[in-house]
Amino acid sequence: MKKIMNTAADFVDEMLDGLVGAYPELTLAGEDKRVVRRAAELRSGKVGVVSGGGSGHLPLFTGYVGQGLLDSCSIGNVFEGPTVGSCSDAIAAANGGAGVLLLYGNYGGDRMNFDMASEFAADDGIETRTVLGNDDVASAGPDEREKRRGVAGIVYAYKAAGAKAEDGASLDEVTRIAELAVSRTRTIGVALSPCQVPGSDRPSFTLGENEIEMGMGIHGEPGIWRDQLRPADEIVDEMIGRLLDDAPKDAGKRVSILVNSLGATPLEELLIMFRRAKSRLAGEGFEVERPLIGHFATSMEMAGASISLCFVDDELSSLLAAPAQTPFWTVG
Amino acid sequence: MKKIMNTAADFVDEMLDGLVGAYPELTLAGEDKRVVRRAAELRSGKVGVVSGGGSGHLPLFTGYVGQGLLDSCSIGNVFEGPTVGSCSDAIAAANGGAGVLLLYGNYGGDRMNFDMASEFAADDGIETRTVLGNDDVASAGPDEREKRRGVAGIVYAYKAAGAKAEDGASLDEVTRIAELAVSRTRTIGVALSPCQVPGSDRPSFTLGENEIEMGMGIHGEPGIWRDQLRPADEIVDEMIGRLLDDAPKDAGKRVSILVNSLGATPLEELLIMFRRAKSRLAGEGFEVERPLIGHFATSMEMAGASISLCFVDDELSSLLAAPAQTPFWTVG
Amino acid sequence: MGWTVSDIAGAVGRAHTEMGRLEQELNAADAKLGDGDTGGMLKRVLDRMAALDLSGVEDAGSALSQLARAAAAATGSSLGTLLATALLTMSRELKGQAEVDPSSLDGLLAGARDAMMARGKAELGDKTVLDSIEAVIVALRSHGGGDVGPVVIGAARDALDQYRDRTNKRGRARMFGDATVGMDDPGMLAFKELVEAMAR
Amino acid sequence: MGWTVSDIAGAVGRAHTEMGRLEQELNAADAKLGDGDTGGMLKRVLDRMAALDLSGVEDAGSALSQLARAAAAATGSSLGTLLATALLTMSRELKGQAEVDPSSLDGLLAGARDAMMARGKAELGDKTVLDSIEAVIVALRSHGGGDVGPVVIGAARDALDQYRDRTNKRGRARMFGDATVGMDDPGMLAFKELVEAMAR
Numbered sequence A, B: 001m002k003k004i005m006n007t008a009a010d011f012v013d014e015m016l017d018g019l020v021g022a023y024p025e026l027t028l029a030g031e032d033k034r035v036v037r038r039a040a041e042l043r044s045g046k047v048g049v050v051s052g053g054g055s056g057h058l059p060l061f062t063g064y065v066g067q068g069l070l071d072s073c074s075i076g077n078v079f080e081g082p083t084v085g086s087c088s089d090a091i092a093a094a095n096g097g098a099g100v101l102l103l104y105g106n107y108g109g110d111r112m113n114f115d116m117a118s119e120f121a122a123d124d125g126i127e128t129r130t131v132l133g134n135d136d137v138a139s140a141g142p143d144e145r146e147k148r149r150g151v152a153g154i155v156y157a158y159k160a161a162g163a164k165a166e167d168g169a170s171l172d173e174v175t176r177i178a179e180l181a182v183s184r185t186r187t188i189g190v191a192l193s194p195c196q197v198p199g200s201d202r203p204s205f206t207l208g209e210n211e212i213e214m215g216m217g218i219h220g221e222p223g224i225w226r227d228q229l230r231p232a233d234e235i236v237d238e239m240i241g242r243l244l245d246d247a248p249k250d251a252g253k254r255v256s257i258l259v260n261s262l263g264a265t266p267l268e269e270l271l272i273m274f275r276r277a278k279s280r281l282a283g284e285g286f287e288v289e290r291p292l293i294g295h296f297a298t299s300m301e302m303a304g305a306s307i308s309l310c311f312v313d314d315e316l317s318s319l320l321a322a323p324a325q326t327p328f329w330t331v332g
Numbered sequence C, D: 001m002g003w004t005v006s007d008i009a010g011a012v013g014r015a016h017t018e019m020g021r022l023e024q025e026l027n028a029a030d031a032k033l034g035d036g037d038t039g040g041m042l043k044r045v046l047d048r049m050a051a052l053d054l055s056g057v058e059d060a061g062s063a064l065s066q067l068a069r070a071a072a073a074a075t076g077s078s079l080g081t082l083l084a085t086a087l088l089t090m091s092r093e094l095k096g097q098a099e100v101d102p103s104s105l106d107g108l109l110a111g112a113r114d115a116m117m118a119r120g121k122a123e124l125g126d127k128t129v130l131d132s133i134e135a136v137i138v139a140l141r142s143h144g145g146g147d148v149g150p151v152v153i154g155a156a157r158d159a160l161d162q163y164r165d166r167t168n169k170r171g172r173a174r175m176f177g178d179a180t181v182g183m184d185d186p187g188m189l190a191f192k193e194l195v196e197a198m199a200r
């Protein structure tokens, strides 16, 4: 696998350099410069919304720092959690005195680091809450939802919580909204070909010539089945079927859908998938609103796609529609 | 190469179905439904801006139909020009009585069809002008600029002409702006791995295990050299060098830069490229403004990237900053 | 004694039938120095042209104009658009005529050739379908009279043979440069095969 | 008598040296049931720890606290963060002491184990580094006295052997389920190798 990069050791730092060089509304912070934050002064009294995780998933996470979304992000090496120090720095950067929500994907390493940082934050008098993205239905059964990994669907929680915080809501309220968005979001992915971590001498996994894996995670975590490639409509039908089977009890009949490229899969194919997903959902009596189609949470050059459904109500719907201005997601 | 699709014959039509299904502000038009147009009524007296070309380059072209950018687009099969009929239908869809600008890439088939359609349009009393994107410096020498192919840099002309037309400018003025943007824009691409046309049984070209091709076109047209992969900074230095060597005579010291993924190359790598490009340009005394980084003009799942420079002045700069609202490019 | 609309429709029908056999052969020729779609494209074009009902049409100009529009609607590829251009140009010349005089064929083709050159910006000698047409015009001009069919077919064959060992200078094939020497240009090959079918 | 800061620094140095050999071996173990970075990660962690200058430090608690911060700064991966947690917990216990009494090791490790369990939410028996630590604690408690080195090493080896044929229930390895039977847990393997190096 060929990459346009310099050295593996500089991959993340050069990427971050490029990011803040391109978008002056973002800036790097923290001892290791592994925190991306809004360049503008914090609005005092605003609840901070912080995320973070390993690199290699752009636009997730750092591309969503900005007005109406995240305040800051701590970033680790490719596919490796951020350090405790970076998590602490990200919390400090987002602290406007009204508390900070830690909103990130449910991965062991990330949790340990954010947990530890939030203990340090408590020592410093900063109140934090934690909400974990756990949208990946392929990673554990419905009875073990708390074990599920967080994948692309976390952007719904970012958007809703970010809009709520921008509105001046309290930490309790912002936390409630993030929990609501997480509880209403389900994702499943399908992988066609692997990616390769910079510096590694081989791809992160292998798939046969004509093979796909349903349910694979964004770091190549094992999925549900591996089998021959099949027509898009069949793939989408299975994905939508699995998501609807797992729909939250309080889901109504309104749904936002995110068709996300894992990297190499082009927009043409996402639109072909969306077409089928929408007609399947309509067939089940759902109204599809505010579709998101494109690169939202990637695994570098992995080929494949994920579909997320967010079962919205009036409250979530209006928060998703609220204005936001970040490098890779602008609304309104 | 694996694709998430149904049949090759339905690839484009299903993609278009997905597009207008996702974005109700767009709609299909024309006898063959191979025209994407704004759903809203045409503003009478507004100059129309039309583009078109083969499929397989999303977001180009259809993803840029909308407020402040294009009025309509005719679309052919993958890597094949749109029919004369579709071109005629796209012109009709963009005709608000003040004339229509045809703004598309310099490819033989596309030119023949748009030329013919513009003759039909003349018969029907619709005045048209044609401006061809020819930004690819690798496709012919500076003395033969009129032979150069149009690639990603055409989005600068879309944006400037689209904003000017939205302002209510005359066909002459909108044409002048499109010509200005084209004359100020230069692009070069580098390819790392091929794509595959749906239905074809092999990739569009082959590259060795560790080989790249400098200057390759977006349909795999032959470039300048083929050699071993090298560090990102070296690649970018050569690309920026070639672009600056070819800079228009009237270029000032302000430049907008577009770092575009050809498909599979992830944002991380684009940012690493941008970082070097910016510092190289700064070293040459340029002020970099309004960078564009992401997927703008792709070749499906081809790996590689292109860099475009648009040497702006006050007029172009303010047109690039004007509001626009389309599925894959929103400004302001 | 000229060709009526019904003769024209018959020739189109024969060309259409021939495409069943020709499609893969032309695709293969285009795959070597282009993008491999000449046969599939011409099949789609002739499907549409043959589907036209010209039975009520008297005016040969109107018939050719309808055929031109059918061709243009079927494809956006180079050869298809050039064919539509040729048909449109000839249709203008024939406006109001119920019959086409075979002895006017060289003039009609010359008009078509000029329009195609204007449309596609190719020169004679670039090894394209234009060189087949030019060869036919030249042969017709030095031809005494009588049946034009064998003259057209002979010229189309000779052109194909003469250009085989030259270099393509236009269209996608241009990019392949000297690698095109020894290969039939797909447009010229298609021209020869289709006039053979039409003249049958 | 007890271990001084200089003894601690020496042990860190030996572990660091050992990483040169161990890096690829641990990566390979992690590649089979994780993401293949355990070795690279520990290398970075030990690079940072070994780079600390502890020569002026008298207080063992302060030394461990500095080592904990160095580990935490070097990585965000699971094992690295758990190591930092363990060091931080022990550093609090040792605050103000110039020497670490070897007979207090079981208690120190028990404290570390509890903190790691709280941090990582794993249970004993999940086949993680915790099970190695637990085995060492148990062995130390039934140990009469004298040199603790062989006890620690023996327990770490036994734990690795005993758990090899069990299933990983925590961390990335959990996803591989029964495919982990017969494989060494990379964290347990690292533990064994590093205590061997430190005890040398």
Ligand SMILES: Nc1ncnc2c1ncn2[C@@H]1O[C@H](COP(=O)(O)OP(=O)(O)O)[C@@H](O)[C@H]1O
Pocket (backbone or CB within 6 Å): B108, B109, C030, C034, C035, C036, C037, C038, C041, C076, C077, C078, C079, C080, C082, C116, C120, C121, C122, C127, C128, C129, C130, C170, C171, C172, C185, C186, C187, C188
């Ligand atoms: N500009 C041109 N002028 C004249 N003939 C052309 C031109 N471009 C292509 N052709 C003819 O068209 C043939 C290829 O047709 P086709 O496969 O439809 O083109 P493409 O797939 O490149 O659009 C060539 O063999 C040549 O004879």
Ligand SMILES: Nc1ncnc2c1ncn2[C@@H]1O[C@H](COP(=O)(O)OP(=O)(O)O)[C@@H](O)[C@H]1O
Pocket (backbone or CB within 6 Å): A108, A109, D030, D034, D035, D036, D037, D038, D041, D076, D077, D078, D079, D080, D082, D120, D121, D122, D127, D128, D129, D130, D170, D171, D172, D173, D185, D186, D187, D188
């Ligand atoms: N939650 C946990 N509790 C205890 N030990 C764990 C936990 N998660 C992982 N480990 C240990 O860490 C080792 C893997 O370390 P490492 O490769 O750094 O993790 P990762 O790459 O998954 O973040 C495992 O072999 C296991 O011994």
Ligand SMILES: [Mg+2]
Pocket (backbone or CB within 6 Å): A079, A080, D035, D037, D077, D078
């Ligand atoms: Mg890891």
Ligand SMILES: [Mg+2]
Pocket (backbone or CB within 6 Å): B079, B080, C035, C037, C077, C078
């Ligand atoms: Mg073609």
Ligand SMILES: [Mg+2]
Pocket (backbone or CB within 6 Å): C030, C034, C035, C036, C037, C038, C077
């Ligand atoms: Mg062709």
Ligand SMILES: [Mg+2]
Pocket (backbone or CB within 6 Å): D030, D034, D035, D036, D037, D038, D077
């Ligand atoms: Mg690991």
